[in-house]
Amino acid sequence: MENATQTSQGLLSSADRIRQLNDIDQDVAKLIHSAGIAIQALTNARPEDSAHDGSLQSHKTQFKQATEQYFALLSSIDVRLRRQVYALEEATVLAPETASRTGDTVGASGGAGAGPAAASGTAANPLDVSWLNSRKDTVGKDKEAELWAGARQFMDQLEKTSTTGVEAEKMQVD
Template sequence: MASQEITPADRIRELNDISSGIAEMLRHMGQAISALAPNPDEGGESMAARKATFDEHSKAAYTGVQAFQAKMRRQAYALEEAGIIAAEAPVIRVKSNQPQAQGAAAGRGGPAAAGAQVVEAERVTNGGLGNLDVGWLNSRGNKVAVEMESELLQEARELLQAELERKQTSEPAG
């Protein structure tokens, strides 16, 4: 049986479904949390009714989380199969060409005797940035927000100025 090819449009639809599933999951979480506190506006539901509501919505939220994990895992596998992301973080191996101390290299075989020492391999994390969190850095800079604010203020001034000029020319002199 031939496998059906999944198009980029299908992937986008799947991501859209995941997004709407998140909204539904958050709705259930909110309903579960609100069931924990008595609400005097609703006539004071009984404790048993609130527990039942909490159980219903928390189970639905948990099911939503499980579905989200499965769908995101499928998306990650698809990206790996397409060669867009690596299945595992690449490993960097560093070789040192510095000769070992004469006593250590004498009489022993292996790489040390050949003059090259293999240093412990390191996994590449965060695209080679290590523990540096680019998101954290970006959240600290507000240059874009300041520039956007000044552009919006300038645009508002221009609109107000145009409106004032339009009103002044449309009013009869007198």
């Protein structure tokens, strides 16, 4: 009876929530499949799909389509899981995010005059540092540049030692 009143008020029943979670679960499987297709497109392996002829352009197209599907599914799953969490919070089944989890402190957002949301620690921080950093890809690029510089230095050392070794052999032979 309670589920029927929740549905009439615009809230979803437990069965509806479970169906939504099942849909999310199915999309996670599709997400993994699209990631696999994208990775396969980066290899020289023959694709299972006969529409792709194995050319470079075919691989590029397959990779682009798979990554587009991957990111669309990832975004969709993220949004739907957030909705599930918010619904659990509204139903008081799950406690709202704490201040330590969002990176805020109770007094950091304006002290006593900041309002009840800030005092309770449930205010979402739109400029969460970890969220912003996750969207910045300089760490990976910096690490790649560092590795390339190390590889170049290693190759230069290897070249110098091989050149020095050949000259030493010539001196001994003469």
